[in-house]
Amino acid sequence: MTIIIMVLRKINNNRWLTLCLLIGLIISVGLVSSIPIYTDGVLQKFLVKEFENSQQKTHQYPGSYAVTLYFTSKTPMEKRRDVFYKVGDFMNKNAEKAFGIPMYAAIVDYSTDKYRMQPVDYKKVNPNQERFASVQALSDFEKHIKIIDGRMPADKPVNGAYEVIVNQSTLDAYNTVLGNEFYLTDAYDPNSKDKIKIKIVGVFQPKDYKDKYWMGAADIPSTRDSVFISDDLFIKDFVNRDPTRLKFVMWSYIFDYHRINLENMYNLIDADQYIQKNTVNRFNDMGVYSQYMPILGNYIERQSQLKIMLLTLDVPVMLMLLFYIFMVSSLLVEKQKDEIAVLRSRGATKWHILMSYFIENSLLSAIAFAVGPVLGYYISKVLGVSNGFMEFVNRTAIPVRISITSYQYALLAAVVAIITALIPAYYASNYSIVTQKQENARMIKPAFWQKYFLDIIFLGISLYALYTFNQRQQILNETNINTTNLSINPLLFFASTLFIIGAGLFLIRIYPYVVNLIYRIGNSIWPTSLYMTLIEIGRGSRRYQFLMLFLVITISTGLFGANSARTINTNIHDKIYYAVGTDIVLTPYWETAKATTSSSFTPPSSDNQGNSGNNNSGNSEEVVRAQYIEPSFSIYEKLDGVQYAARVYDRDDATVIYNNNIQDNVRMMAIDPYDFGKTLWFRNGLLPYHINQYLNLLSSNPSAILISDTLSKKYNISPGDNIKVKLLGTDEVTFTVYGIINYWPSWNPLESPNEGDNNSVPALIVANLPYVQDNFPLEPYNVWIKLKPGATSADLYKSIQKNKVAIISVTNAKQELVAAKNDPFQLGLNGALTLSFIISIIICFMGFLIYWILSLSSREYQFGILRAIGLYFKQLISMIIWEQVLTSGIALVMGIIVGFLSSVLYVPLFQMAFNASNQVPPFVIVSEASDQMKLLVSVLVMLIIGLAIVGYMISRIKINQAIKMGED
Structure with a gap:
């Protein structure tokens, strides 16, 4: 009973710090308990979606x-x-x-x-x-x-x-x-x-x-x-x-x-x-x-993959929260070290001290255990409406509920939190009054991680994992293994987390040497405030290491998560839009007037031809060709929601003839360059010049044609050369090559037209539609549509029905993107990384304030002495500012550097979750300036609030408090 009373008094005496610890515990337990809640919600939505998709495809219940x-x-x-x-x-x-x-x-x-x-x-x-x-x-x-x-x-x-x-x-x-x-x-x-x-x-x-x-x-x-x-x-x-x-x-x-x-x-x-x-x-x-067993079988397989992925994604955040709990617990114990030393000197055993802290942390963890799952429930609801990284939309949220499993996770988190919080108390219980004073007098003893080179070990493990991942990626690229169904390797996030911790520790290891170097360079010219700050940081560098490491880990983890999510979402978006080429592609219905029979001569195959569809000698082929009636194109430009529309004639059975070389199965696109340029989607940087310059080349000559790099290299075709193109049942038509392209909207340069044919290469030619229609029989074309900003596909579909426009098929990039975002792995990825980013900011802010308020509060006597010996208040504030800049500010820079390096090294490995043989356009790393601004703004707000609080605390210090120096 005595211990309990003592614990309650201790909690009351340190109520603000205890409250901060309780908040950290609740967030930690809430996050951990949200893992099963969110996972089950995503899987439940995925399961129902699988049943609905099955019904739509098979037309069976x-x-x-x-x-x-x-x-x-x-x-x-x-x-x-x-x-x-x-x-x-x-x-x-x-x-x-x-x-x-x-x-x-x-x-x-x-x-x-x-x-x-x-x-x-x-x-x-x-x-x-x-x-x-x-x-x-x-x-x-x-x-x-x-x-x-x-x-x-x-x-x-x-x-x-x-x-x-x-x-x-x-x-x-x-x-x-x-x-x-x-x-x-x-x-x-x-x-x-x-x-x-x-x-x-x-x-x-x-x-x-x-x-x-x-x-x-x-x-x-x-x-x-x-x-x-x-x-x-x-x-x-x-x-x-x-x-x-x-x-x-x-x-x-x-x-x-x-x-x-x-x-x-x-x-x-x-x-x-x-x-x-x-x-x-x-x-x-x-x-x-x-009907349900195949669906459930596929679901159970993906369920285990998704659970592993979500758990892995949350590991860095959980480590960050444990680090936060450890830091706040250490600050709490640090503040009570004198009290612990007095108790030990008066006969209290380690068991008594640890028991008091165990009771205190158990009470706090019990509250977190009760409240945490409720917080996890609301976290899951918010993340369930995420449409991307840090993007939330007004749509039906995933079905979430608090289950027994969530309380099991919460209990595990509470137990781990108790153990983590007891670690500082255990080490503090070893000190008596004498050893405590000795420890305070010298801070030259290296930290545990410095003594055993944990930073080097973590960096070595992470870089070895990076090497292993790169080797695997190289194998996938060389063998063209289809990896569409591969989930993101959980070890990737462990490796990146180890790199962040290792790099942060390494930078903090060398930082005191940088501070001492700065001190020696200008020790005779530095202003008083900076001079005292350099001495303070140089002599007490170990005291600042904890805060700096905390800031480095939180900032770099948040930045890595932001870059990971942005990169994956952007590449999925680009892959879908590149494959479609625009927002929506319509295949109109064309009426036929009558059929005609045409004859054409097929030249004999040559020994040095490429991929030839036939090897017979010259023969005459007869083709029955329908005569189509072209519908009015202007109706598409007037449909609701349409900003631009373009005619795109597209077929994949053209034949290219050059110097007696024949290449069959060539994809041929015929376009109106001006209209096409207004409707297409194309990532910048895929071509040596902007795509509009290639469209201008087409516009300069009706017979101009663009050919793929594959054709150019295989048959040594250069700009200015003439090639002949024929379609089945038509005569040859001569075109002049005006440009070489290696990418083009909707064309995959990595996909071979004939599997198993070693002579076959993916080939594309792009010509002017009027010239093609003048020299080849009139045939149906597709209509590419770019929607107005804010317009929806539903607006277009209603307008099509209203105007009775006959459509055979529709390819909608927007709907494919929505389907991709609704994939359980995408929902889980965006939700988990968004959560990681938000918690990084919150924990970073809380940890920063707690540390500086307590740190400066413990140095109240020092500030009083400095004021007493003549240091101006302005100089004292300047010293605090320099101290903030050289610790928190430098930690911010370190965090951005480490986050950037981890993104450059590890984010490219996410392409293993994509199809390595069909990743078009190429995988790119995306870093949004807005994400970095969120971090910078949050840190700036921390500095401003911290300085305001510190300034207020210093302004209330009384000079006569310096007399109490002997008690410090």
């Missing part, structure tokens, strides 16, 4: 599961009914409960084999038409249909005939009307005596076509070529008869896939294994059709 029993010769006739009842009993009792998720519908579909239909009255029905039908029954069928003609069938035979209903398409296919009767006979044995008499009495359709009942196994197409009776009558007269007429049965389960989450999804996986174990593995003729 993915939230379905079906078990089928289709009898073949593997199951003897006499055993079929027994097998049906055993499987049915298992499915009815266990299957739905095994899924553990509410069901839209659980359907049983019964069906006989296909029968041949023969009219009972040949006068009423055409007997020459072949008709086939199965007798089918669905559970709960009556609840989901409505009769549009006739009536519902009776639940028993009437006059020896089973009354049935059909859908309208079946009735039309049978070419019959209601009331007609048929015999169902063996489809392969027309003389079989086993006949089933049916009478069509009604026509049905679904009550609601959007009903999930029709999205599962019992979809509408499965009702064709079937006549329906009630399921009770089917079991009574078709299943239970001997021999049974049952041929096929399917148990279908349809559920809301939006309700699948990270917990119950494993129930679905276990249910699949459980059902297969008791059906497919026990009986013949059984199958399982699951």
